Amino acid sequence: MSDSDCSEWSSDSEAGDFFASSFPPFSPSLKNTDPPTTLLASLSLDTENNFDLLSILHEILTVLSSTWIEPIKDDYVLIRLLNNLRTTPTYSSCLSLLPAPSSYSIEDNGPILQSGEIYNFQQSIYFKPVLEEDGYIFSVDTLREMYFERFGGDSTNLDVDFSPLETLSSLKAQLRASQNLIKTLTSETLPPPKPNTKSSAIIPPPSVDNDSxxxxxxxxxxxxxxxxxxxxxxxxxxxxxxxxxxxxxxxxxxxxxxxxxxxxxxxxxxxxxxxxxxxxxxxxxxxxxxxxxxxxxxxxxxxxxxxxxxxxxxxxxxxxxxxxxWMGYGLLYETMLPSVLNARDKYMSKDGTMWPNKCSMFMELGEDGRTEYWKDVYGIDMECMKGEIEGERWREARVEVVEENVIVSNRFNVWDCDLNIVKDEDLDFDTTFTLTVKNDQKINCFIISFDVDFDLPRHSKVSFSTSVQTTPTHWMQTLLWLEPSTVPEMKAGEVMKGDMRVERCRGNHRDIEFTIDWRVEGGEKRGKQKWAIVS
Known part of the structure; x- marks a missing residue:
């Protein structure tokens, strides 16, 4: 059997929905509760290709154990290894995952190459199953028991007695793994094939599913x-x-x-x-x-x-x-509206209506002085925390309830939407704004809110608002913090004008980006910044 044959699917096997290659498939009838002996039977050695899953795992894990604490006991390691092996179905290409042991070094996310290139299996894309219902992934605990049975070890004690430094390293690795998982869900980047493997033998992991x-x-x-x-x-x-x-x-x-x-x-x-x-x-x-x-x-x-x-x-x-x-944070987050518009265009009668049928987005200026709290915390000077918080919070949009006393300008209507006629392409838009400051203030944030209307001629109008001036809703408000070095001090009556673009993120269409280019009229104060509401 050639390497390319490994990517073929079996049409006549009972396991037709599973990968039919030198990776022996589970029977579709196999359940997670089946005994290890049943699972063991499905892992028979592929003598023709010299492919034995447990032996390959043992060889890889043995090398990893020199720099990774008990890798066999780490579900993250096993799951990513299994998904990586699904994309590298030949024995020789599996072994190519392992560089020489002397080239290892330890960093926060586990063993990496001296060059900074992480092991292929460590890439966060491998958190996502290559096969939608991969029995190996569902039975990782049983797989571990079989591993201990063949190669020795204690399957009953999975709590490793780490030293403080080892515990810290392990916790950092878990945190990095969680962060990478989030990135996986918001990125479509796939790992490149290994240079010494034939492209025909590589089954690329599936593209990221931002809907599931x-x-x-x-x-x-x-x-x-x-x-x-x-x-x-x-x-x-x-x-x-x-x-x-x-x-x-x-x-x-x-x-x-x-x-x-x-x-x-x-x-x-x-x-x-x-x-x-x-x-x-x-x-x-x-x-x-x-x-x-x-x-x-x-x-x-x-x-x-x-x-x-x-x-x-x-x-x-x-x-x-x-x-x-369908509304999300900042009105358009989660991008459910296109599905509703699809239903409208396909099924709504000519005389029909969307309900609600109108919505609007608004913007205000704010001066939020909550970080002043850190100047005196029970008599202790913690002002260093203030700088840390102000330096961090501007990087992403924040969703929270804003107090009314934070608002320092008029509430400007930046976008109106008639849901009976709006098109999908209209949901990425450019708009302008004019905001007048009420008092002498230092401006450190924009606040986004929205209103929704059920409003047809000859019918009773009903509306609700997510504005700061009304009862809070589960949507709260969206805060766009200014980068500290650009925060302007404005006088009462001064006007800020600008342009704003609202659009779906390229990596994940359910996330929303706001780009604002602002300037204080009659002066040199200006700035441009981008924020995103992300999953």
Whole structure:
């Protein structure tokens, strides 16, 4: 069998969904709870290619153990090794992962080459499974037991007695691994193939999936509890339906991102809709079905569908209303709106409407003096902390509740959006602003907030705001801190003008970037800075 044959897929094997190469696949029927003997049977030696997974792991881990504390007991190491081996399916190429032992040195993230190049398997992309349901990854504990059984060791005591320095090194490595995992989710960069391996033998890891983590985050109960307890948000949707029954009565409603089904139930019970279709791609839709049943609503009255809006075919050709709570931090974070617009363009009737149908983004200037706290902490001078905090916080956008006394300017409307006509490409936009300072102030931040309107002619208008001047919502406000060296001191009545660009990040379309080029009118004070709300 040639190296290139290793990348072929088996179409007639029981394990057709798994990688059919010299890596013996698990049977699809194998469960994580199966005994080690069952797992061992699936790891038979591939004599033709001299490929034995446990022996290869042993050879690699033996080398690593000279500079890495008990690598066999580190799940991060095993998972990344297994994913790397999936992309390097021949025995010789597996061994090429290991440089000569004399070239190792230790840094915070574990053993690296003297040149600074990390081991291939250490690259954070290998946290993501190469195979979607890789049995080896799911059975890493059993794999470890088998390893100890063959090569010796204690599988019952996985708590290593580290020295203080070793513990510190291990904790740093874990922190670095966690940071790398976050970077993996927000980067599309793939590791280059090793120069001494044939490209035909390399199966590249999959590109980063920025949707799965997003939908999975909505499978947890906490986020839904937070949203439902946000009375400003939830009651605005409820009132917009209660006060506009004539808009909903006898109509077909599409609820995009239905979650627990609360908007679907409001539409049916309060709005008297003829039929509601709820769509969600998270596990929460299973609970939505139970909630609908518990409230006496049949599967014909509220049809719940699991999947991405862009990929589903609805049981109707047209709907009258597309309802959704798509807003994220700073209005556009998480980029759910394009999916809602896709539903609008594909299914909404000519006389239909989005609900809500309008939204607006606003900007204000702020002077937040919270760092003054560090000048006197219970009689102790900690002002050095002030500089550290001010030097760090400007690097990314911050989401938090802003006190009203922080605001030092007018609230300027930087963007209006008619959701019935806006296009996907309009969601990356350039705008201008004019902000007038109320008092003599040092300006150290911009504050972004938004308003949402349910507002159609001949119907009752309902709105809610995330402004600093209103009751806080779970969206809070978005703070864009100025880099300390650019902070301007402004006099009452002075005007700041500027340009702002809002756009989706290239590495992860669900993250949002703000770029602001500002200047104080009539003077030389100016600056330009970029921030991002990131996952």
């Amino acid at each position: 983590y997003y939908f999975n985050s909505y499978s947890h109960y906490g986020i839904h509890e937070t949203m439902l307890k946000d009375k400003i948000r939830t009651l605005a949707y409820k009132k917009s339906i209660e006060q506009n029954v004539s808009l909903f009565k006898g109509k077909t409603v599409l609820d995009v991102g239905c979650g627990t089904g609360v908007l679907s139930i409001f539409s049916k019970k309060l709005g008297e809709a003829k039929m509601v279709i709820g769509v969600d791609d998270s596990n929460m839709i299973n609970n939505a079905r139970k909630i609908c049943q518990a409230n006496g609503l049949s599967g014909e009255e509220i049809v719940l569908m699991r999947g991405k809006m862009e990929e589903l075919e609805l049981p109707v050709s047209k709907v009258d209303i597309v309802i959704s709570e």
